Amino acid sequence: MKKDYEVAKDYAGYSFWLEHSGDDLTPRPPLDGSTEVDVAIVGAGFSGLWTAYKLLERDPSLDVLVVEKEIVGFGASGRNGGWCCGDFPLGPSIMVRRYGVEAARAVTLAMIDSVDDIERVCAAEGIDAHSARGGALAIARAGYDLPKIEAMWQEYVDIGLEERVGLLDAAQTSARMRVRDALGTFLIRDGAAVQPGRLVRGLARAVERRGGRIVEQTTVTDYAGGHPPRLFTDRGEVRARRAIVLAGEAYLARLPKLRRHVIPMTSHIVITEPLSPAIWDEIGWERREVLGGFGSTGGYINHTADGRIAFGAYRARYPFQSRITDDLDRMEDVFEHARIAARTWWPVLRTVAFTHAWGGVFGTPRDHMPTMGFNPRTGVALAYGYTGEGVATSNLSGRVLTDLITESDSLLTRLPMASHQPVPWEPEPLRAIGVNLMRQLRYKEIEEVERTGVYPRWTEQVAKVLER
Ligand SMILES: Cc1cc2nc3c(=O)[nH]c(=O)nc-3n(C[C@H](O)[C@H](O)[C@H](O)COP(=O)(O)OP(=O)(O)OC[C@H]3O[C@@H](n4cnc5c(N)ncnc54)[C@H](O)[C@@H]3O)c2cc1C
Numbered sequence: 366m367k368k369d370y371e372v373a374k375d376y377a378g379y380s381f382w383l384e385h386s387g388d389d390l391t392p393r394p395p396l397d398g399s400t401e402v403d404v405a406i407v408g409a410g411f412s413g414l415w416t417a418y419k420l421l422e423r424d425p426s427l428d429v430l431v432v433e434k435e436i437v438g439f440g441a442s443g444r445n446g447g448w449c450c451g452d453f454p455l456g457p458s459i460m461v462r463r464y465g466v467e468a469a470r471a472v473t474l475a476m477i478d479s480v481d482d483i484e485r486v487c488a489a490e491g492i493d494a495h496s497a498r499g500g501a502l503a504i505a506r507a508g509y510d511l512p513k514i515e516a517m518w519q520e521y522v523d524i525g526l527e528e529r530v531g532l533l534d535a536a537q538t539s540a541r542m543r544v545r546d547a548l549g550t551f552l553i554r555d556g557a558a559v560q561p562g563r564l565v566r567g568l569a570r571a572v573e574r575r576g577g578r579i580v581e582q583t584t585v586t587d588y589a590g591g592h593p594p595r596l597f598t599d600r601g602e603v604r605a606r607r608a609i610v611l612a613g614e615a616y617l618a619r620l621p622k623l624r625r626h627v628i629p630m631t632s633h634i635v636i637t638e639p640l641s642p643a644i645w646d647e648i649g650w651e652r653r654e655v656l657g658g659f660g661s662t663g664g665y666i667n668h669t670a671d672g673r674i675a676f677g678a679y680r681a682r683y684p685f686q687s688r689i690t691d692d693l694d695r696m697e698d699v700f701e702h703a704r705i706a707a708r709t710w711w712p713v714l715r716t717v718a719f720t721h722a723w724g725g726v727f728g729t730p731r732d733h734m735p736t737m738g739f740n741p742r743t744g745v746a747l748a749y750g751y752t753g754e755g756v757a758t759s760n761l762s763g764r765v766l767t768d769l770i771t772e773s774d775s776l777l778t779r780l781p782m783a784s785h786q787p788v789p790w791e792p793e794p795l796r797a798i799g800v801n802l803m804r805q806l807r808y809k810e811i812e813e814v815e816r817t818g819v820y821p822r823w824t825e826q827v828a829k830v831l832e833r
Pocket of ligand 1: 437443632724726727
C-alpha cells in the first residue's frame with residue numbers, strides 16, 4: 366500500500382544540515398494526477414533546482430514542475446561537506462589532455478562564475494546559507510605531498526589562471542590556521558563554505574516564488590523521450606511541452622534506462638559540538654576556508670558558522686548492483702575513522718564531542734566527466750556525474766541546461782559537458798570487482814607512502830587507469 370506523505374520519514378535524521386536548516390521538513394504535497402507542463406524536472410537537489418531557477422529567471426512565463434521522491438535536499442545536496450568550490454570534478458590537466466587548453470580554461474572560468482552566481486542568488490533571494498568566501502585549501506601534512514600541491518598549482522598555471530590560485534608555505538599556512546604537521550598549502554581563491562541544507566531549502570523557496578512548482582513524495586519510475594517527452598510516476602504521468610530534465614544524480618542508477626550511466630559511491634561526515642572560544646583561539650581559521658588533505662587522515666573539512674568542525678572522510682564505497690539503501694548512510698567504522706583523522710589535524714579535538722554523523726551517495730560516471738546535455742529531438746536533458754564535487758558544479762549544470770533548452774547559443778553550450786556522451790559502466794559483477802580493486806589499490810598506495818615516505822612507482826600507472 367502507498368505510504369501517506371504526512372507520515373513520512375524523520376528527514377531531520379539524514380544530516381546535521383537538514384536538522385539545522387531552519388525548516389520543519391514537512392513534505393510538500395505529492396503530484397495530484399497526470400498533468401502537462403513546459404519543463405518537468407526529476408530531483409529537488411541542487412541540479413534540479415538550479416535548472417528550475419535559471420529557466421524561470423530566463424523566462425518567467427515557463428511552467429516548471431520539479432518532481433521529488435522524498436523532500437527537497439534529501440539527496441547529496443542536503444548532506445554534503447559544504448565545499449562550494451570552483452574546481453571541476455576533472456582536474457585541469459586531464460581536461461587539457463582530453464579537450465585542449467582552451468576548453469579546460471573555459472570550464473574552469475565557468476566554475477568560478479558558478480561560485481559567484483551562487484553568492485549572487487543567495488543575496489538576491491535572501492537565502493542565508495551561512496556562506497563564507499575564504500577560499501579552498503589543500504593542506505600537505507607530509508613532505509611527500511608537497512610535490513602534489515605544487516602540481517595542483519601548476520595545472521592552473523598551464524591554463525593561464527595562476528591568479529586564481531596560490532601556494533602557501535608552512536609559515537603562511539599557520540598564519541591562517543594551526544593544523545598539526547602542516548607544511549604547505551594549495552589555495553583556490555574561488556571557494557566558499559556553505560551550509561548546504563539551508564542553501565538547498567532556500568533555493569527551493571526561491572524557485573517557488575518565481576512560479577515554479579515542486580511536488581514531493583512522488584517517485585519517477587521511468588521516462589520517455591519524444592513528442593511530448595514524459596515522466597512516469599507513481600502518482601500519474603507528466604507530459605512536457607519543452608523538456609524533461611533528469612537531475613537525480615546517483616539515484617538515476619535506479620532508472621532502468623540509466624543503470625549503467627552512473628554509479629553511487631558513499632561518503633560520510635562527522636561533526637563536532639560548537640568549539641569553545643579558547644579552542645578557536647588555538648586553531649585560528651578565522652576566514653572559514655574549506656580544507657582538504659591527503660593520505661589516510663585526509664578529508665574534506667568545513668568550519669561551520671556556529672563554530673563546529675565538520676570532517677568528511679575519504680572512504681568511498683560502492684554498493685553492489687548500485688543498490689542505494691538507508692543502511693549505507695551509517696557506517697560506524699568510517700565514522701570512527703573520520704573522528705580519529707580529525708584529531709590528527711587538531712589534537713585538541715580529543716576533548717570535544719562529535720554530536721552527529723551521517724552519510725549519503727554521490728554519482729560517479731565511468732569517465733569521471735559530468736554530463737550536462739539536452740537532446741532537442743527527444744526533449745530529454747541530463748545533469749549528473751559530479752564525483753563528489755557537485756555543490757558549485759550543479760549550478761553550472763543549471764546554467765548550461767537553461768541555455769540548451771531555451772536554444773540560446775552561448776559559451777556555456779560549447780563546453781565539453783554539453784556534448785559529452787556518457788560512457789557505460791561495465792555490467793555486474795565486473796563493475797563491483799573493478800571499482801573495489803581500484804579502491805584497494807588507492808589504500809595500498811597510501812599505506813606504502815606513509816610507511817616508506819615515498820610514493821610507490823606503480824602509482825602513476827594506477828592514476829592513468831583511474832583516469833580512464
Ligand atoms: C556525504 C557527501 C559529501 C559531499 N561533499 C561535497 C562537498 O563538500 N562539495 C561538493 O562540491 N560536493 C560534495 N558532494 C557531492 C554533492 O553533494 C553532489 O554532487 C550534489 O549535491 C548533487 O546534487 P544533485 O541535485 O545532482 O543530486 P542530489 O542532491 O543527490 O539530488 C537528487 C534528488 O533527486 C531525487 N530523485 C532521484 N531519483 C528520483 C526519482 N526517480 N524520482 C523522484 N526523485 C528522484 C532524490 O531523492 C534527490 O533528492 C558530497 C556528497 C556526499 C554524499
